[in-house]
Amino acid sequence: MTERLIRLNGLRQSTVGHTAIGLWRHPDSQAHRYRDLDYWVQTAQLLERGRFDALFIADALGPLDVYQGRVDAALRDGIQTPTDDPLLAISAMAAATRHLGFAATVSSTYEQPYTFARKMATLDHLTGGRIGWNIVTSALDSAARNLGLRTQLPHDERYRVAEEFMQVVYQLWESSWADDAVLRDPATGVFVDPTKVRPVRHEGAHYRVPDIALFEPGVLRTPVLYQAGTSTAGRGFAGRHAEGVFLSAYLPSMARTLVNGVREQAVAAGRDPASVKFFAIATVIVAETDAQAQAKLADYQSYASVEGALARWSALMHIDLSALDLDKPLEYVETDGIRGMVELFTTLDPSRTWTPRAIAEFVGVGGGGPLFVGSPTTVADELERWMDEADLDGFNLADPVPPVTFRDFVDLVVPELQRRGRMRREYEGNTLREHFYGPGVTRVRDDHPAAAYRFTP
Template sequence: MRIRLNGLRQSTVGHTAIGLWRHPDSQAHRYRDLSYWVETAQILERGKFDALFVADALGPLDVYQGSVDAALRDGIQTPTDDPLLPISAMAAATRNLGFSVTVSSTYELPYAFARKMTTLDHLTGGRIGWNIVTSALDSAARNLGLTRQMAHDDRYAMAEEFMEVVYKLWEGSWADDAVVRSASRGVFVEPSRVRPIAHSGTYYDVPGIALSEPGVLRTPVLYQAGTSRVGRAFAGRHAEGVFLSAYLPSMARTLVDGVRAEAVAAGRDPSSVKFFAIATVIVGETDAEAQAKLADYQRYASVEGALARWSALMHIDLSALDLDKPLEYVDTDGIRGMVELFTTLDPSRTWTPRAIAEFVGVGGGGPVIVGSPATVADELERWAEESGVDGFNIADPVPPVTFRDFVELAVPELQRRGLTRTEYEGTTLRESFYGAGETRVRDDHPAAAYRFR
């Protein structure tokens, strides 16, 4: 077994751990500084991580109390910066670490977006990935030209055509030998080896050629995180990596099996799709030291901030509920779903809004694994075996302390057991997935159908 590792961050103060920016060791407020991102990338590369995954959101969290106030107080996804812009600097400061960035297909134009990603393909030397999202926040829609969010399935229909357009631009517009750079002939690009994509569809019309010459990867490594029926089908067709949020291995296993089945239905080798589950790891020299760290971090977790985040995730204003009243007495579809999730985790507990907020305060989105290097390695190995995931998105609740602890304490134990790499394979992000020499999408991937022939 090999466990793959990504670091998980967002260009903001509060992401998976809410309120921990107040911890005296936290450098989360430095998200605006290039040195913060460079330091992060160098830490992860020392740990031989596959990539840094930078999440993003295009709208503020404004469901809780019908206002952005709670989100602003705890810095939850607002303020936030553009995740694309620090990547060039991080790539210049590293040699092997990949970078996966979240960008919404709903609010980008495929022609311009294809150029952005090809530029990063060039500047990173083939170490760029794209986490494809369609964006669920009404606040994003209202601020980006729509009166309200598009219907869920309509966003995915639009995303399907978006993918067709960018595949044509990345794979089909320029031949491998289009750039000849012949000074004697006075020809830099051979015009006969470049062709317009002539796309005319429901959502997009793109008649011309791609603006950029192909990068190392051509198509960036593609990730996706949707777990709805439509999202799983989309991932089965397009994703090379799938990000999961699950609290139990059995929950993750259901998602893994579902997407692999969709990949088979799409004519792909299901082993081509790699799965990464979110995990927060608090590691110390001993179990007792790690537990003391967790207790210290928990003192800074914000109940109101966690409720504001979950209100946005569920599209339900949890401020209307009694924080200490069991949720089973509230009869709405969203609350029922919340109750089912947490009672699956621990049916012996009485789940109130406050109990849930406290539970997710340090590690919202996945398990919190606490202990010595041996304990952490045991649990990550158990999780991978039982869930079928290929690796983990390791969160950083007290940046950069928790990343540094993981790299300095947990990674050597994982390497000693042969569970994580000791050297990088190849130089590109796709080679981290599939091995040295595999830089292009595989032949059974839909992008391959658009290759210049």
Template structure:
């Protein structure tokens, strides 16, 4: 029986502080170079050298301002602010790589399908089929206010908007231009055959798009669709649309429950549940020996920011944690939100008394998922065990001190994973969807909803 491949994505955001707060101060971190092309091209080349499927680029459209009802803590620690546009760094990375894919986060709540479909098709052309779209609906109230809304659109309605958004985008990507519409017939003077280009004629509750797509079809037509929401509406959306799902949890058994739910939703939508590839966020701290790895971890923890971690979690939970004594057990808090937080962390470690300080220290280096620490062999063991228990397909690996963390993983751990047959030596295929479906399969599967709009 063949050994399942461990699928790897790099996880970054076009910002200083993403999953690890305060570590921009570490002497090995070059996170502040996020605003330079050289930083991103180096990152892409590191990941491609390690056989990563893609670089997964997160994004946020508003500042974090729940903690102390202010943006100050986020600004001091560079938590998702300042942040740059994730779309604009992709062409530069594509130009210095041949195989690495790019999964980029864009919100369906604040875009129009007519223009975003063109943007994604353009990127798919420029990368020769290496583009994926992480569809999000944007939960930050600050984003809603700064993008023209008096208040946030209700959660489930945002997913209803997203569902219609996808329908329009699929019509544009799959149905507007037939195969062979672009003739480039010099003798006849015909570049595109009008008989093979069709208006999509969409008239729905949220969008009206009567005309043709402005772009000719790209290699994949529809980019690989990713999704990261685990609510009821989010998991149903993933089951219908997603080809890759991103989960964030600290315990493998909790990830397994999420994986099974997503696959059940895919089956309910009439899709092959095993076609859904599930990735868990994780952070790796490694060294030549276990002792060296522990020393590396201690060095990282020295720079972790208590206030920064609390500010980030305040935004994630929509609860201001600043009013709590950092050393008071969270069990004593009276709010529903805090009790929900306690339940999450107690499930992971019921023997521990959780305080704001211990929570912040726990997530300080590896926020969002498991922290694998040790020599290459020990890290590989932990990753294999977690992957098997969680019933996932691979990991989105964060880098707390970019790009050093990814480089250390590629230099030390990837050779061990390759020795075990977990990471490919050579890419099998040329497009991001081929990495999901197999060589020669760059288009969506027949059971994917986009396929219904093919001509």
């Protein structure tokens, strides 16, 4: 059996402190340059040189204020605050690259589907079909308060709203305009044939969109769809809609459980389970030798902030870890935070007990996923082991000391994976969906729910 290629996404957020908290203080870190366009263009070019599928830009819509009931710890460590919009640098990065895709996190809870569909169609046009959307429903009360609500919607209600949101954007992307609606015919004076543009006429519980889409179709029509929720509701949503799923797990057996769960949901939704691609978050610290890599890790760990990690994970889980005994085991509770993150350190691995202090120390550099440390050979061995044991398609690679950790991976690990035949040497297609499914596949597969909305004469 031919071993599958390892697909890679570079993971960043337009902020200083994302997965590794406190490492912005390292003298090699350029994280503070997140406001500079050159920082993003150089990142995109580096990842394309490494033949990555995409740059995935995470996002958060509110300050992290759960820890101690205030935002102070997040501000001190620069944890996702300050943060900039993930969409606005994409067109510049696309202009500086030819093949790299770009996936951004955008919340269905706080967008309007009519305007959001146009934003993504615009990026579909400007990137030549290299755009993806990480669908989130948002878990921060601070986001809800600042975006017009007194408190956030309950966890499962957010997913019910997201289901209708998807119905609306699918109609806007797929069914409003025919492929040949734009004539651009100077002889007849007709730019768009009005008989080939139809109103959406959506009337639902949460959204009303009676008219046509404002935009003509892009290369992809529907952007490549990612999802990261691994709660019961999240797995169901991913099985119905996701083409790529982002996972957080610190053991391959845990990741395999999540993979199997989403694949079962995909089958239940009438989809080919193999069409859903799975990417586990991982951090790689690599050097020429194992000893040099371990020394590099120790150097990075000396800058990690335990309090900052507690503040970040308090917000993710919606549990104020400052109010708990740092050395007593964390117990699972139902929250309106990211339930998959709560499960990660409570129920998914019955063989291990996690305390808040142990969590903070563990995620200090690795950010909640595996930490692969060693020579290129050692790292490649571990990546292959995870691929095979967890049934993964690839990894979301974090960049705790940007751009050093990405550059080290591209210069040291990518050649080793290519030598083993586990990474592409050249891109075979030009669009992000072609990276998933092969040359020529630019539109959603026939078994994807968006396909049901395709324009028909």
